[in-house]
Amino acid sequence: MKLGKTFVQSSLLMMIGGISLLLAIVASAFLLVNNTRQSFDALVNERAVRSAAADLFSLLQDAESGQRGYLLTGDQSFLSPYKDAVGQVASSVKQLQQLTSGRPNYQALVSSIDGQVHVKLEELASTIKMFDENKKDETLEIVRNGFGQKLMNKLRKQLQLIIDLSDKNIQVNIEQQITASNQLKWIMIGAALAIVAVMSISLYIIMQYIKSINAASAEVQKFNAALELRVVERTEDLVRANQEIQRFAYIVTHDLRAPLVNIMGFTTELENALTMMKNYVLADGAPLNDAEILEAREAAAEDVPEALAFIRSSTAKMDSLINAILKISRDGRRELKPEQVDIKAIAQSSINSLKHLIDAADGTAEISIGSVQAITDRLSLEQIFTNLVDNAIKYRAPERPLKITVHAKHVGAFIETMIEDNGRGINESDFERIFELFRRAGPQNQTGDGIGLAHVRSLARNLGGDIFVRSELGKGSAFTLRVPADLSFILRRNTLNQN
Structure with a gap:
């Protein structure tokens, strides 16, 4: 009963430990997967920010190249890339704003870029308008004074800052993913080792339980064998005791009967002797012959003393036998200490x-x-x-x-x-x-x-x-x-x- 209770308790503890371990593994894996997903989302976002910044700068370059080509040649074909680029700049800026929304380290730069993009687009549009109004010299003068170039350089630096920051964040996210992957790997290895340990301990407990069951079974068999042996021994003791009782009864009846037979025999002799003595003593003066007188005297002198001696000897023998029986009986009843x-x-x-x-x-x-x-x-x-x-x-x-x-x-x-x-x-x-x-x-x-x-x-x-x-x-x-x-x-x- 105690063995089964111990096994149930051990099994319950191992089950609780195994479930706890499994929950810990699942929770750790879920946390790492969630962190990895968040890191991946952040990585995707950073790549989108970087791409949006690069695309915006490329559009500004296309717009500026189209503007300069048109101003230098007057060829309307240069206005086509300019117009395409200008048409996409607004959506590109908006995309960059959306991607960096809620991120203070980007928002100040994006806000500054947004303002400068408007200024740049106005500068490009104004020069083209002046060129169309045949103010070529004034237009070229504006281009030559470097205002547009300075503005473009500033935009390039700010967008490059965004790209650099994105690259840095991308690297951080990649490292986080690598770390999370390594952590997940070690958690899986640890989980595998823990599962092996739990299985080994469970197997050990089961083997110990089986061993204990076998030992208990062997003990029961041994106890049964000992019990059977004890029953056999008790049976033999009872048989031996019964035989001793029968032998004792025979001996007692035989040895006690022998003195009784002697007493009875000599009692008969006493009766015969007393008869002869009675004839002599109670003759009342009647004449007795010599033979009767001799018999009476022999009875008084020999037969009666001999019979009494034998009776006394037989009673002494009986007393000795009875005392011996009582002695053994008393020793058998005496309380052992x-x-x-x-x-x-x-x-x-x-x-x-x-x-x-x-x-x-x-x-x-x-x-x-x-x-x-x-x-x-x-x-x-x-x-x-x-x-x-x-x-x-x-x-x-x-x-x-x-x-x-x-x-x-x-x-x-x-x-x-x-x-x-x-x-x-x-x-x-x-x-x-x-x-x-x-x-x-x-x-x-x-x-x-x-x-x-x-x-x-x-x-x-x-x-x-x-x-x-x-x-x-x-x-x-x-x-x-x-x-x-x-x-x-x-x-x-x-x-x-x-x-």
Whole structure:
């Protein structure tokens, strides 16, 4: 859920970024195109201004050339270009005024040119009129004094100023167009790079999302596999627990029934003995033969004490069995208290508590443990270690000195502790039997009721672990205790599973 939300947020951000980038590119391109268009329009206008100024000067030159040709030759044909030029001058001036309208840097010059053009046209017209009136000498005198030439030179300079200014503006507009073109080019390049970057980031986000999806899928598969494994383990635990319950029920009923059968049998003997004693005691003076007297005396002296002894022994056996069952039951119901413990310290404490027995057996105990810490129930661990060390002492091989070695190490989320001895060993067929309640293996030359290792396995499983044995007859045994390194985690998980 979080992964999908992150992907949606990233995609939305990339979409917003892409749209913003696209809008920025479009806006920049539009602005540059608009500036280019304005620059182009200005360039066209400047070219028109320049052309209008040049055309006006050309018309004035044509008019002046026609006027002078006519004055010098009197040939009417020279008046034709004069008249054509004069007819176009007014429209040319008007065009120049329109092109420079609203442009102060031109308007003053155009206004001055307009006035001087009128003066020039009047000067040309007046000389032609005087020539037509046969005032040739006066006309030539006007031409010779240079008034018209001065006026023409002034017009030439002013029109040239307009042309020069137009050329300058044209150059500026061309440079602006080149700049705008370069800017547009770099914007397009930047846009292309930005688009590539956005696409790359988008592709990266998509790939990361796909990778995360695959990882999540793998995690789900792993979780499912772990869940299936846990179900299998729980099923195996349930099957094992059911088998243990059945075995426990059989053992309890069998071992408790045996003392009851003995009690019932000896109760019958008591009844028989009491009958004989009753005949003797309640004879009320009736004569008894020697056999009856002997039977009564044997019943009182032997049968009754023997029956009572067997009954007492059977009840003691039943009491021992019941106490053993209660002990295992109490340990199973006891609330575990996880705490930080040092495995080496626990092992050393257990060995120290039995050191007098180890010394009496001329034995040695070696602890080969580094820094191994666990969070577990201290009391349960102490009981397990003490019981295993006690068994190693009890079932030692008499032909060699006892040697006990304790190892411990981390194995994943568990701690494995191995207690080895060089005792008499255990037959492979008895590896599971020795952990059953009231069951023992090998020669029964030691006192015991067969609950020690059953108690140890019960404690180990209460801690979330188990215990196993590896042994060889005549060489020794190695008991491996495997418990979680963090019991509190196991208890929390079990609580969650129960809820």
